Amino acid sequence: MARPLLPLLLPFAGIFAAGLCLTLCQSLGLFLPLGSTGPTPEHYATVLGSAAMQRSFLFTLYVSLVSALGSVTLGTGLGYMVWKLPARLRQTAVVYKVGLILPHVAVAFLVLLYFGQTGLLASLLHRLGLAPTPQDFPQVLYAGDGLGMILAYMFKGTPFAMLMTLAVLFGFDTRLLQTAAMLGAGRFHAFRRVTLPRLLPAMHSAFIILFLYAFGAFDIPFLLGESRPGMLAMRVYDIYFRKDLTERPQAMAILALMFAFTALFTMLYNALARRVDDRGRKL
Amino acid sequence: MSRALTLLALAVLFVLPVAVLVLQAAAPGWRYPDLVPADLSWSGLAQTLRHPAPMLTALASSLGYSLATVLATVAMTMAPARFLAHASFRGKHLLEGLLLTPALVPAMTYSMGLHFVFIRLGLADNVTGVVLVLSIAGYPYMLRSLTTACVHIGRDYRTCALNLGASPWRAFLQVELPLLLPALAAGGSVVFLVAFSEYFLVFLIGGGTVPSFTGYLFPVITSSNRGLGALVTLIFLAVPVALFLTLEVLLGGYFRRRGMR
Numbered sequence: 001m002a003r004p005l006l007p008l009l010l011p012f013a014g015i016f017a018a019g020l021c022l023t024l025c026q027s028l029g030l031f032l033p034l035g036s037t038g039p040t041p042e043h044y045a046t047v048l049g050s051a052a053m054q055r056s057f058l059f060t061l062y063v064s065l066v067s068a069l070g071s072v073t074l075g076t077g078l079g080y081m082v083w084k085l086p087a088r089l090r091q092t093a094v095v096y097k098v099g100l101i102l103p104h105v106a107v108a109f110l111v112l113l114y115f116g117q118t119g120l121l122a123s124l125l126h127r128l129g130l131a132p133t134p135q136d137f138p139q140v141l142y143a144g145d146g147l148g149m150i151l152a153y154m155f156k157g158t159p160f161a162m163l164m165t166l167a168v169l170f171g172f173d174t175r176l177l178q179t180a181a182m183l184g185a186g187r188f189h190a191f192r193r194v195t196l197p198r199l200l201p202a203m204h205s206a207f208i209i210l211f212l213y214a215f216g217a218f219d220i221p222f223l224l225g226e227s228r229p230g231m232l233a234m235r236v237y238d239i240y241f242r243k244d245l246t247e248r249p250q251a252m253a254i255l256a257l258m259f260a261f262t263a264l265f266t267m268l269y270n271a272l273a274r275r276v277d278d279r280g281r282k283l
Numbered sequence: 284m285s286r287a288l289t290l291l292a293l294a295v296l297f298v299l300p301v302a303v304l305v306l307q308a309a310a311p312g313w314r315y316p317d318l319v320p321a322d323l324s325w326s327g328l329a330q331t332l333r334h335p336a337p338m339l340t341a342l343a344s345s346l347g348y349s350l351a352t353v354l355a356t357v358a359m360t361m362a363p364a365r366f367l368a369h370a371s372f373r374g375k376h377l378l379e380g381l382l383l384t385p386a387l388v389p390a391m392t393y394s395m396g397l398h399f400v401f402i403r404l405g406l407a408d409n410v411t412g413v414v415l416v417l418s419i420a421g422y423p424y425m426l427r428s429l430t431t432a433c434v435h436i437g438r439d440y441r442t443c444a445l446n447l448g449a450s451p452w453r454a455f456l457q458v459e460l461p462l463l464l465p466a467l468a469a470g471g472s473v474v475f476l477v478a479f480s481e482y483f484l485v486f487l488i489g490g491g492t493v494p495s496f497t498g499y500l501f502p503v504i505t506s507s508n509r510g511l512g513a514l515v516t517l518i519f520l521a522v523p524v525a526l527f528l529t530l531e532v533l534l535g536g537y538f539r540r541r542g543m544r
Binding site: 011019020084093095103105108109110114120122158209216218223240255258259262266 | 285286294300304307315358361393396419480501503515524
């Protein structure tokens with residue numbers, strides 16, 4: 001019965017699931033390039049007990065939550081505004097796909113070009129006389145608060161959230177809004193009670209996808225991240241490539257914990273979102 | 284008023300960066316504190332392009348493995364998508380959810396475990412390994428697109444073709460495949476973008492011997508050569524746009540010829 005599934009199940013098990021298993025095994029000290037030393041939970045103890053690692057985790061959580069929330073808010077707002085445009089103007093909105101097409105590496109370059117200490121904004125403030133020298137320009141990048149990374153993720157995430165909400169809005173029956181208006185609902189009320197509930201599932205999906213990506217991605221932290229506290233992906237990279245082979249299980253332990261966290265977060269978020277949405281729908 | 288605001292927001296967010304990139308590529312010497320380039324001449328661009336070979340090699344390599352990844356994901360998901368669209372069995376939703384996880388889980392978590400084994404198997408440091416691991420990262424989008432399309436199309440066309448005496452293979456090639464072309468184009472576009480934009484997986488599994496366009500951009504970003512950075516970023520935009528437009532024209536022409544639109 002499952003034969004048509006084989007072309008997918010084989011690589012799924014042989015590459016993806018096997019890769020996850022190997023990460024787990026190596027985090028326990030098994031199948032290492034230098035031979036097995038385990039199984040032992042000591043690498044987890046080292047990672048979980050490290051104060052620097054806890055700070056990295058909280059920092060990663062902060063950057064991914066803020067950027068995902070910002071992207072979904074901005075993207076939904078922009079998507080809604082584009083949908084309200086007259087049909088002939090809507091065509092111009094395709095420019096938002098620029099943000100979908102540019103890879104994260106290129107977006108990091110744009111952020112540096114705009115927000116660097118000698119970037120475009122610094123030039124603008126210089127021209128306006130607000131920041132005569134580059135030192136007077138408020139430090140946006142590498143300031144320790146992850147703002148550069150958040151800006152980059154939002155530039156990529158906002159068009160993605162727009163894509164998700166526009167897909168719903170373009171299939172949306174506007175007679176519902178006319179009915180709401182006839183029943184006396186104001187524009188704000190109609191948005192909150194009629195449009196928003198239909199957008200929420202798309203917004204939840206966009207949030208989860210963007211959050212998980214920012215939580216585990218490598219490119220943006222490598223180019224725009226500060227070294228302290230440092231994103232988790234950078235910790236893994238440093239341990240894996242720059243340190244002793246004997247410390248490699250620690251990198252794997254961080255990865256295994258990241259995997260467990262993403263799985264747990266997704267499940268909890270979905271359960272919570274369902275409960276909140278259901279309560280809204282009873283009205 | 285709100286109309287103007289919408290257009291202004293779109294322009295500032297998405298058109299202005301492209302304009303800045305074009306200016307920066309045309310005037311590599313443009314930097315602080317000039318708000319607009321002081322010297323705008325195409326000679327700067329010519330200077331940037333004096334040694335195009337490494338850039339073109341990286342671009343060709345990225346294009347090659349990205350297109351191979353698209354083909355690999357089609358091969359992986361075509362039969363499963365048709366099956367999942369019409370079959371019903373216990374645990375189907377769980378299986379579908381599981382099969383989509385590679386798109387959600389951080390790529391680092393499975394690729395770093397694989398790295399060591401890929402080295403042992405001779406799959407590291409070559410294009411085959413890179414395409415394999417990129418296919419894992421990309422196939423969920425193809426699977427989703429094809430499964431939705433298969434559900435939408437239904438099985439009746441195929442049944443008709445079979446009743447009229449077509450072999451299962453011919454029914455697939457001449458009836459189902461043309462109907463699936465839009466979904467293949469949509470899924471393929473996303474898979475291409477995923478592969479073309481990826482830096483880490485190519486760097487890890489390709490080990491530096493498989494050049495990538497993202498890898499070419501990486502050191503340029505941190506260097507002071509803003510003109511080259513802007514040019515490479517513009518190419519990152521131009522290549523997919525050109526591909527998608529070509530695809531749309533080709534598909535449109537095909538459907539008009541067959542009278543399907």
